[in-house]
Amino acid sequence: MTAFDEATAVTPEGEGWYATRPDERFAIVSGDGTVGAVNGGVLLATVLRAVLDTSPHPDPVATSAHFLRVPRPQQARVQVTWLKQGKTAATARAALMQDGCCVLDTTITTGTLGAADGGLSWTGEPPVLPPVEECTGFADFAGATRRTGYTGQVDLRLDPATAGWLRGRPQGVPEMRGYFQLREERRPDAYLLALAVDALPPVIFGIARAGWSPTVELTWHMRAAPAPGLLRLAARSRHVSGGWFDEESEVWDAAGRLVAQSRQIARVGRGRGGPAA
Amino acid sequence: MTAFDEATAVTPEGEGWYATRPDERFAIVSGDGTVGAVNGGVLLATVLRAVLDTSPHPDPVATSAHFLRVPRPQQARVQVTWLKQGKTAATARAALMQDGCCVLDTTITTGTLGAADGGLSWTGEPPVLPPVEECTGFADFAGATRRTGYTGQVDLRLDPATAGWLRGRPQGVPEMRGYFQLREERRPDAYLLALAVDALPPVIFGIARAGWSPTVELTWHMRAAPAPGLLRLAARSRHVSGGWFDEESEVWDAAGRLVAQSRQIARVGRGRGGPAA
Numbered sequence: 230m231t232a233f234d235e236a237t238a239v240t241p242e243g244e245g246w247y248a249t250r251p252d253e254r255f256a257i258v259s260g261d262g263t264v265g266a267v268n269g270g271v272l273l274a275t276v277l278r279a280v281l282d283t284s285p286h287p288d289p290v291a292t293s294a295h296f297l298r299v300p301r302p303q304q305a306r307v308q309v310t311w312l313k314q315g316k317t318a319a320t321a322r323a324a325l326m327q328d329g330c331c332v333l334d335t336t337i338t339t340g341t342l343g344a345a346d347g348g349l350s351w352t353g354e355p356p357v358l359p360p361v362e363e364c365t366g367f368a369d370f371a372g373a374t375r376r377t378g379y380t381g382q383v384d385l386r387l388d389p390a391t392a393g394w395l396r397g398r399p400q401g402v403p404e405m406r407g408y409f410q411l412r413e414e415r416r417p418d419a420y421l422l423a424l425a426v427d428a429l430p431p432v433i434f435g436i437a438r439a440g441w442s443p444t445v446e447l448t449w450h451m452r453a454a455p456a457p458g459l460l461r462l463a464a465r466s467r468h469v470s471g472g473w474f475d476e477e478s479e480v481w482d483a484a485g486r487l488v489a490q491s492r493q494i495a496r497v498g499r500g501r502g503g504p505a506a
Numbered sequence: 507m508t509a510f511d512e513a514t515a516v517t518p519e520g521e522g523w524y525a526t527r528p529d530e531r532f533a534i535v536s537g538d539g540t541v542g543a544v545n546g547g548v549l550l551a552t553v554l555r556a557v558l559d560t561s562p563h564p565d566p567v568a569t570s571a572h573f574l575r576v577p578r579p580q581q582a583r584v585q586v587t588w589l590k591q592g593k594t595a596a597t598a599r600a601a602l603m604q605d606g607c608c609v610l611d612t613t614i615t616t617g618t619l620g621a622a623d624g625g626l627s628w629t630g631e632p633p634v635l636p637p638v639e640e641c642t643g644f645a646d647f648a649g650a651t652r653r654t655g656y657t658g659q660v661d662l663r664l665d666p667a668t669a670g671w672l673r674g675r676p677q678g679v680p681e682m683r684g685y686f687q688l689r690e691e692r693r694p695d696a697y698l699l700a701l702a703v704d705a706l707p708p709v710i711f712g713i714a715r716a717g718w719s720p721t722v723e724l725t726w727h728m729r730a731a732p733a734p735g736l737l738r739l740a741a742r743s744r745h746v747s748g749g750w751f752d753e754e755s756e757v758w759d760a761a762g763r764l765v766a767q768s769r770q771i772a773r774v775g776r777g778r779g780g781p782a783a
Contacts, residue, residue, distance in 0.1 A: 290750065291723035291771050293570030295597050295613050297590045312601075312608045313574045318722060320572050320611065322599070324589075331589045334597065334613055336572050338723055343748035349714050349774050351680055351746040403628055437626050445595060446568035446615055448725040450752060450771045452745055467756070468729055468764045469628040471620035473567065475727060475767060477754070479744070487745045490752055492769050494568050494727045497626050 231413040232382055237274040237420060239282070239307055247279040247307040249325075251300040257441065258378035266299045268379045269333075269444050270424035276323045276335050277423055279307040284321070285314050286339040289419050293448040294335040300327060317341075342453055355481055356463030358388050361408045365392040367430070384412045385428060394434040403436050403466035403474070405429040408459045417455035417482065425460050425480045426491035432466045432476045433497060440498030442474070449491035458483025472497050508690040509659055514551040514697060516559070516584055524556040524584040526602075528577040534718065535655035543576045545656045546610075546721050547701035553600045553612050554700055556584040561598070562591050563616040566696050570725040571612040577604060594618075619730055632758055633740030635665050638685045642669040644707070661689045662705060671711040680713050680743035680751070682706040685736045694732035694759065702737050702757045703768035709743045709753045710774060717775030719751070726768035735760025749774050 236252035251272065257265040277289055305327045312320045318340045325333040358364070364386035388406035393399055409428050415421065426449040431442040464478035474497060480489040513529035528549065534542040554566055582604045589597045595617045602610040635641070641663035665683040670676055686705050692698065703726040708719040741755035751774060757766040 291572065293572070293613065293723065293725055295568065295570070295589075295615050297597055312572075312611055320574055322611065334589055334599065336570065336611055336613060336723075338572050340722075340750075342750070349710065349716065349746050349749075349751075351713055351743070353742075353744040433626065433628075436628050439626065445617075446570065446613075446725070446727075448570055448723070448769065450723075450769075452747060452750070452752075465630075466628070467630040467767065469626050470729065472626075473617075473619070473729070474626075475729075477769075490744065490769070492725065492727075492754075492767070 231411060231415045233411055233413070233415065233421070233424070236271055237278055239275060239279045241282065245309040247309070249275050249305050249307055251302050251305060253302040254378065255382055256302065256378045264378065265441065267302060268424070269296060269447065270427045272300060272325055272333050273335070273423040274420040276307055276325055276333065277337065277420060279309050280321050280323050280337045280339070283309065284339040285319050286341050288340055288342045289337055289451050290318070290340040290342065291338040291448065291450050292335060292423070293446070294333060295446050296333055296444050298330060298332045300325065300332045305332065342451065352487055355485060356406055356461060356479065358406050358408065358461055361386050361459060363389065364408060365389055365395065382412055383428060384410050391435055394438065397438065399435050399437060401436060403432040403469060404464065405432050405435060406463045409462050410459050416457050417460055419451055422451055422455060422480055422489040423449065425462060426478055426489055427493065429462050429464050429478065431495065431498070432464050433469055433474050436469070442495045442498040444493050444495045447491060447493035449489055451489050453486050453488045455482040455488040456484035456486070469497065508688060508692045510688055510690070510692065510698070510701070513548055514555055516552060516556045518559065522586040524586070526552050526582050526584055528579050528582060530579040531655065532659055533579065533655045541655065542718065544579060545701070546573060546724065547704045549577060549602055549610050550612070550700040551697040553584055553602055553610065554614065554697060556586050557598045557600050557614045557616070560586065560588070561616045562596050563618050565617055565619045566614055566728050567595070567617040567619065568615040568725070568727050569612060569700070570723070571610060572723050573610055573721050575607060575609045577602065577609045582609065619728065629764055632762060633683055633738060633756065635683055635685070635738055638663050638736060640666065641685060642666055642672065659689055660705060661687050668712055671715065674715065676712050676714060678713060680709040680746060682709050682712060682741045684739050686739050687736050693734050694737055696728055699728055699732060699757055699766040700726065702739060703755055703766055704770065706739050706741050706755065708772065708775070709741050710746055710751050713746070719772045719775040721770050721772045724768060724770035726766055728766050730763050730765045732759040732765040733761035733763070746774065
């Protein structure tokens, strides 16, 4: 069992309630060793486990999530409430609660991917990445002190074209691309996709040296079961303004299929200076 | 007061409940006069009115919506439950209910656009549309019999490059572009943006003659208060597969600013034949 599976485990307590615990192994750790918030994707995967436990359909077709509070690495509960259980789709509300407050509010619609109308098929251009050997190991570059928490669990290799910010030279466009897998060997599935859709550094690092960018809302769609192997991630922003930015990402699997999409709205982080050049 | 404002009106009943009524003036009417579902954007605007009634912040920064059942044009209620009311953001769950069942489930985070960090600003390329005089009046083309319900309320002018499907010749790419306003004079605001983000015909009409495409989930982000005048809409899909497709749209105002973004996941409609060509 991987650290990721342990960190996202839920224990049924009956009547739609599940016990869990946000895991500091997936927290963001600052250069000075300060343990920050647990990665949002890990929380999404946790809530998803609780929902799929009683879902009549296997695939999380649409997950929308509003991040309300910063979770602490201590006891938490997930409450699952089914709003509809239909023949082709089912919808549940699921909330991650701590001390009686909602930390993360989600609505998840499940269905069966690839079951209906085989007829119509069309896919846009895939992202272009250099071979993984030419990409920048994020945690390695950031230095040994950063190889704890989230960056110690995730093997993220950035496309050098979107890694200039690591050397203080943002490329001038809010885009990020890279390869993604866990450091532990684990086959990609819906839970890992929930982590992958927000695994890249904030796209605004491509235009400015900003601080941590808290996600306010993120919606992701699963489009197919991923093949084994490295996932390719590509993210961009369309509009950065007034302290807010959107980030839309795609996850492509090793077989070259678009397996997940997300869009989030986030706040521009503070505390590390303004726009670069 | 416009038909749109009447159709989206809510009456407070206390304790977070509001009375409303899905309005057949915004229903999709088939060529044979059959009245179908009320437009989803009108329902989004209705629920938004109920949430903004008690919101501490003015702008619906993030709205995620799961469409569970087809609403009928009769009495309905909206229930608003606040999950958090913070200094910079507040989040409510709001459900449109009919006969004790949830028709539309939403979570809405409100905030103040343009209030924070003026520093960082970046916007992608705007969509390119021909002058409105060269665009195709959707309802006019569809014929006088169709000028009832939704198409009778909305003045949608399609870019000829994405209007080939009206003559049975889809352009081969899942894209739609056009100008949008109500037929009645009304200044754009957050409520009209909720209608605009899903006002274009389904993008898959660009690749196939499909039937009505039910939206399963739609999330939209308001990015700025729109200037008076025509709105420009641009939508595309990235992936159509296994009976599902995504559709992402942008709304630009008459002043050339990106004012709203959305992405939805929908089912490929049935009943009007398979892929074109």
